[in-house]
Amino acid sequence: MPVSRRAVSLIVIALTLSLAYGIWYSYSVVLVALLREFGWSRSVLAGAFSAFTLVHGAANPLVGALCDRIRPLRLMAAGGVLLGLALWTDSFISTPWHLYLSFGLFTAVSVAAAGWIPALVQVQRDFQDRLGLALGIVSSGVGVGMLLVVPLTQLLIDAYGWRVAYRVLAGICVLWIVPSSLVLMRFAPERAPVARPASGLGPTRDVTLAQAMRGTPFWLMLSAFFFGNVCSQTLHVHQVAYLVDQGVAAIVAASVVGVVGFSSIVGKTGGGWISDRVEREKVYVAGIVVMLASVAALAMVGHAPARGAIYLYGALLGLGYSVTASLIPAMVSDRFSGPHFGAIVGVGLLGSAVGSAVGPWMAGYLFDRTGSYMTAFGIAAGCGVAAGAAGWRARTLRVRAARGA
Numbered sequence: 001m002p003v004s005r006r007a008v009s010l011i012v013i014a015l016t017l018s019l020a021y022g023i024w025y026s027y028s029v030v031l032v033a034l035l036r037e038f039g040w041s042r043s044v045l046a047g048a049f050s051a052f053t054l055v056h057g058a059a060n061p062l063v064g065a066l067c068d069r070i071r072p073l074r075l076m077a078a079g080g081v082l083l084g085l086a087l088w089t090d091s092f093i094s095t096p097w098h099l100y101l102s103f104g105l106f107t108a109v110s111v112a113a114a115g116w117i118p119a120l121v122q123v124q125r126d127f128q129d130r131l132g133l134a135l136g137i138v139s140s141g142v143g144v145g146m147l148l149v150v151p152l153t154q155l156l157i158d159a160y161g162w163r164v165a166y167r168v169l170a171g172i173c174v175l176w177i178v179p180s181s182l183v184l185m186r187f188a189p190e191r192a193p194v195a196r197p198a199s200g201l202g203p204t205r206d207v208t209l210a211q212a213m214r215g216t217p218f219w220l221m222l223s224a225f226f227f228g229n230v231c232s233q234t235l236h237v238h239q240v241a242y243l244v245d246q247g248v249a250a251i252v253a254a255s256v257v258g259v260v261g262f263s264s265i266v267g268k269t270g271g272g273w274i275s276d277r278v279e280r281e282k283v284y285v286a287g288i289v290v291m292l293a294s295v296a297a298l299a300m301v302g303h304a305p306a307r308g309a310i311y312l313y314g315a316l317l318g319l320g321y322s323v324t325a326s327l328i329p330a331m332v333s334d335r336f337s338g339p340h341f342g343a344i345v346g347v348g349l350l351g352s353a354v355g356s357a358v359g360p361w362m363a364g365y366l367f368d369r370t371g372s373y374m375t376a377f378g379i380a381a382g383c384g385v386a387a388g389a390a391g392w393r394a395r396t397l398r399v400r401a402a403r404g405a
Contacts, residue, residue: 025257084173116139137268137272142261237359265322267323
């Protein structure tokens, strides 16, 4: 594929992810709207997001296996159709079980089909020469979703209500994801040969899913996914509600999500570029440190909710979480690149899904019991430390294996 078309393909996939995961992160503002209209408990509302992330994660191994057999862009186009239908269904929610079924199940499967795994497999096949940077560029689309889709959702909610907001988002998703994926599929090679990483860190043979699961590196990657997402998703889901509790206007709180998104674009692209030149695990641990600083910053906002402090928190979270989120798939590819990569990374992302489910539900449960998020923030910080330790241990094992120890 010519260089110009390769660049266009990254931008197109990034914009698709901005919509798919803009839906994911816009739940933080929809949660506040549902809380006001129905008065459901925060554990019930956060539990719906936890169900969403669990279903999304459970769907990932199937999506990954499908991507090893059919063209990822074809699956992404089908996911766009499903996502439009799911969001339209979301607009009719009236009871908790409706929320869990429509958003927690149907929307989750749709986002998985249109989202990260098809994008990851497509990019991993075509951009092994600059994998870190390529993954950073496409995953920065998630930041674009935070920057644009979340505030747009809040504006639509303020003007027309959350039901209309979901219907507008449904139309946007179908009109972009389906045609862009089909057009891009015409120019992308049907199945590019899987090259070994330019860093030289890749495996010397193709590894099956069963073989990967018998080794320690796979479980360290899964642990990093799990603990990192407990930390980051606790903040992502509850940050708007927490800030509103501190007296911050809802639109200002939603704009913080935009700050998170903007800084994540910088973090993912920059972190990916650096990781092609510096050991990925070192960059990953640096991202964890920044994310831990964001936990402390958000906790301190409760004592002084000044706008500057709020936006500083958003910038730190965006930089920290984005580096970690985009680098783990590249770290998996360094170890398990090959024809079974889709299935391996899909199963590995189950750790991400479970962490994304546990963190927000735990924070909602503790808030309902204590009236405070401080304990939840402390647990999130501890999980961030565990994620960094898993990433560093993975580096230790890789270096030791390279030295023949």
